Amino acid sequence: MSPSRRSTLRNIVAVARREFVFRGRTRTFRWTTAFLVVVGVALALSPVIIRFFEQGGPGERIEVVVGSSEPTVDVTATLNVLLNASATGSPDANASPDFRVESTTDLDAARTRASDGSTSAVLALSRTGDGDLAFTLYSKDGPLARSSLVIRQAASSIAIQDRLNRAGIPAIDQARLFAPAEFVMEQADPGAPAGAASVEALAGTFAISFALSILLFMAIILYGQWVAFSVAEEKNSRVMEVVLAAATPFQLLSGKVVGVGGLAIVQYVIVLVPSVIAILLQGQIATLVFGGNAGVDLPSGISIGLLGVFGVMFVLGFALYSVLYAGAASLVSRQEDVNQIVAPLTLVSVGGYLVATYSSTGLIPIDSPLVVIMSFIPFFSPYLMLSRLGQGAATPLEVVAAILILVAFIPVALWIAARLYRSGVLLYGQRPTPRTLYRALRGQ
Amino acid sequence: MSLVLDNLVKRFGATTALDGISFSVEQGQVFGFLGPNGAGKTTTMRIILDILRPDGGTATWNGTPTTHVPRNTWGYLPEERGLYPRLEVLEQLVFFASLYGIPRREAAARARDWLARFRIPNYERRRAEELSKGNQQKVQLIAAILHEPEVVIMDEPFAGLDPVNVSLLKEAFDEMRQRGTTLIFSTHQMEMVEELCEAVAIIDHGKLVLGGPIRDVKRSSGRRVVRLGVEGDWDLPWLSELEGVTVIRPGQDHVELNVAPGHDPQEVLNAAIARGERVTQFLIADPSIEQVFIERIGRPPSEEGHLAQAGSPSAEATG
Numbered sequence: 001m002s003p004s005r006r007s008t009l010r011n012i013v014a015v016a017r018r019e020f021v022f023r024g025r026t027r028t029f030r031w032t033t034a035f036l037v038v039v040g041v042a043l044a045l046s047p048v049i050i051r052f053f054e055q056g057g058p059g060e061r062i063e064v065v066v067g068s069s070e071p072t073v074d075v076t077a078t079l080n081v082l083l084n085a086s087a088t089g090s091p092d093a094n095a096s097p098d099f100r101v102e103s104t105t106d107l108d109a110a111r112t113r114a115s116d117g118s119t120s121a122v123l124a125l126s127r128t129g130d131g132d133l134a135f136t137l138y139s140k141d142g143p144l145a146r147s148s149l150v151i152r153q154a155a156s157s158i159a160i161q162d163r164l165n166r167a168g169i170p171a172i173d174q175a176r177l178f179a180p181a182e183f184v185m186e187q188a189d190p191g192a193p194a195g196a197a198s199v200e201a202l203a204g205t206f207a208i209s210f211a212l213s214i215l216l217f218m219a220i221i222l223y224g225q226w227v228a229f230s231v232a233e234e235k236n237s238r239v240m241e242v243v244l245a246a247a248t249p250f251q252l253l254s255g256k257v258v259g260v261g262g263l264a265i266v267q268y269v270i271v272l273v274p275s276v277i278a279i280l281l282q283g284q285i286a287t288l289v290f291g292g293n294a295g296v297d298l299p300s301g302i303s304i305g306l307l308g309v310f311g312v313m314f315v316l317g318f319a320l321y322s323v324l325y326a327g328a329a330s331l332v333s334r335q336e337d338v339n340q341i342v343a344p345l346t347l348v349s350v351g352g353y354l355v356a357t358y359s360s361t362g363l364i365p366i367d368s369p370l371v372v373i374m375s376f377i378p379f380f381s382p383y384l385m386l387s388r389l390g391q392g393a394a395t396p397l398e399v400v401a402a403i404l405i406l407v408a409f410i411p412v413a414l415w416i417a418a419r420l421y422r423s424g425v426l427l428y429g430q431r432p433t434p435r436t437l438y439r440a441l442r443g444q
Numbered sequence: 445m446s447l448v449l450d451n452l453v454k455r456f457g458a459t460t461a462l463d464g465i466s467f468s469v470e471q472g473q474v475f476g477f478l479g480p481n482g483a484g485k486t487t488t489m490r491i492i493l494d495i496l497r498p499d500g501g502t503a504t505w506n507g508t509p510t511t512h513v514p515r516n517t518w519g520y521l522p523e524e525r526g527l528y529p530r531l532e533v534l535e536q537l538v539f540f541a542s543l544y545g546i547p548r549r550e551a552a553a554r555a556r557d558w559l560a561r562f563r564i565p566n567y568e569r570r571r572a573e574e575l576s577k578g579n580q581q582k583v584q585l586i587a588a589i590l591h592e593p594e595v596v597i598m599d600e601p602f603a604g605l606d607p608v609n610v611s612l613l614k615e616a617f618d619e620m621r622q623r624g625t626t627l628i629f630s631t632h633q634m635e636m637v638e639e640l641c642e643a644v645a646i647i648d649h650g651k652l653v654l655g656g657p658i659r660d661v662k663r664s665s666g667r668r669v670v671r672l673g674v675e676g677d678w679d680l681p682w683l684s685e686l687e688g689v690t691v692i693r694p695g696q697d698h699v700e701l702n703v704a705p706g707h708d709p710q711e712v713l714n715a716a717i718a719r720g721e722r723v724t725q726f727l728i729a730d731p732s733i734e735q736v737f738i739e740r741i742g743r744p745p746s747e748e749g750h751l752a753q754a755g756s757p758s759a760e761a762t763g
Binding site for chain 1: 490493494495496497514515516518520522524525526527528529530531535539540542543544545584587588
């Protein structure tokens with residue numbers, strides 16, 4: 001290794017070390033990390049937590065007044081089953097019900113209870129002129145409230161059952177009448193494994209690429225801004241000139257990105273590991289809390305390969321954006337101006353993120369030319385190649401190609417940033433205009 | 445073995461900061477870099493350090509372009525002092541030294557040594573923002589010299605220091621010079637230049653006005669300064685009758701006279717004796733650097749130290 005190479009490496013390490021150690025030692029860093037760990041674990045356990053709070057309550061009380069309608073169905077019992085089934089998705093013997101349905105006779109007394117809140121709603125039955133069941137719901141909730149909607153749905157079912165009973169159709173046939181049709185989805189490609197396009201598998205991959213896009217986006221924006229603020233801080237305290245006399249802009253920028261990036265990865269791991277453990281142990285925790293299988297499942301669709309690509313895209317995407325963030329931040333003199341100067345870059349990042357989430361949720365077809373082309377462009381590829389891969393819409397070769405393009409582009413970004421930096425850091429009190437930018441890039 | 449600047453040109457937009465500056469500094473020299481504010485001193489220093497790149501001309505150290513000279517050749521004390529505000533003093537010093545390739549342990553030992561020598565040994569755990577300006581400046585200077593560079597470049601090292609710290613700094617200069625370190629510094633304090641420098645360069649408006657060994661610079665105008673003291677009356681009206689002689693500084697004990705080029709200072713002594721004065725002092729000297737500066741630049745080195753002309757609208761404008 002030549003002496004200049006050695007000093008380059010040495011200075012990058014020294015700058016990175018300072019960034020890593022001193023930023024990591026700040027109280028802000030420790031508190032945000034602790035806060036993010038709590039948030040991460042809470043999010044990971046949210047299904048369990050939500051169930052826990054739901055089961056704690058006795059459920060909403062619904063009172064039924066049959067009056068003189070003489071229904072052919074046991075309204076109270078049927079309503080009880082229907083309401084609680086629609087609330088949890090599947091009838092579950094162990095879970096406590098969302099609704100308690102009770103029968104009563106005094107409508108006026110029940111309405112009073114509904115208005116003072118001791119009962120959630122009162123459902124009164126009557127008969128129309130042509131003999132159909134009619135329902136009136138007395139409730140403080142609006143017509144679009146979840147409870148109003150599920151009660152309305154259940155009431156329709158009861159009315160239909162009542163009509164069928166009056167028409168003399170036996171109960172056993174009724175069950176068959178209401179049974180849902182068999183509906184299977186398969187991939188168009190005959191070579192694809194059977195069941196790959198099932199609703200559960202698809203929902204899984206959508207959720208995973210959606211979640212990974214969010215994680216990547218947050219990391220790039222948050223940690224990129226750390227780099228930007230660090231540059232502005234050095235410029236603001238005028239320490240920049242001393243450092244620049246000792247190290248080249250290239251060394252400084254690289255060191256900053258490596259140091260902050262390293263700390264970012266450390267924080268990311270500290271936050272993600274407990275969250276992932278929480279996700280993996282969700283079933284066990286649910287069993288512990290609720291006893292038996294509480295119907296909390298693992299997300300499907302995560303693979304080692306996908307996580308590996310996520311890691312690579314995280315590092316490369318962060319490197320690309322943070323290098324340019326640093327170059328941009330060197331043009332302003334005050335920390336308050338940092339957000340303004342990096343805004344165009346942030347918008348580019350938001351663009352990639354939005355297209356990625358739209359394609360993850362199906363708003364934009366994952367194989368549309370827009371998505372395919374963007375998945376190779378350095379600024380967007382971290383987001384889009386990841387969502388394409390997550391949904392099985394990218395070949396390994398395409399992923400490697402996108403990564404190589406990104407890797408090749410980072411030195412270009414570093415060169416641009418170092419140019420901006422060299423002329424930017426000694427500019428004080430000047431508003432960066434397109435002309436100053438142009439001059440900076442030309443090295444004037 | 446020398447630092448050679450050859451025809452350096454640097455433009456910032458429409459402003460020409462350096463307009464063809466050339467001079468050289470011999471290795472081991474203590475070199476004063478003089479000029480009014482805005483003359484281009486800081487820009488020249490930044491080019492030597494490769495913080496800025498020139499639009500024209502070259503800067504070389506022992507024949508190698510300064511862009512290719514290892515950065516640990518230089519130590520730099522910038523005019524705008526800058527330390528990491530929230531970093532402890534010792535950590536700052538170790539960080540800066542590590543950028544120059546000094547191992548951390550070694551750097552810490554040297555830093556403690558220097559902090560003690562600058563009489564701030566108990567400040568190593570203090571954060572920079574807690575230090576007084578003078579002490580920050582000492583820390584900054586230590587940061588510049590900790591890696592024992594061949595050349596130390598200092599922009600206004602004496603500005604803002606109290607007399608005690610000024611003498612500490614002068615002693616440090618002396619030590620470095622004995623070790624063979626080349627010292628280049630800018631200052632407005634001409635008595636420092638007289639005391640410390642072997643050679644100077646005076647620049648104005650991005651151009652070299654005068655440069656070379658200090659004796660040559662002082663004698664460059666050809667004029668001499670005479671100090672004359674006589675017994676009794678100090679008011680000597682006959683002096684103004686002498687050709688080529690002007691009074692620079694009248695005084696109780698003696699007067700200081702300027703003798704224009706081409707006139708023999710000895711004439712003053714002859715004239716005094718001829719007029720029957722009893723001469724108590726007679727001294728022929730070179731003009732001071734300050735006088736040379738004023739003569740060549742047209743204003744004092746530090747205008748802040750002098751009253752602006754009354755009623756002059758341009759009184760606030762500095763070069």
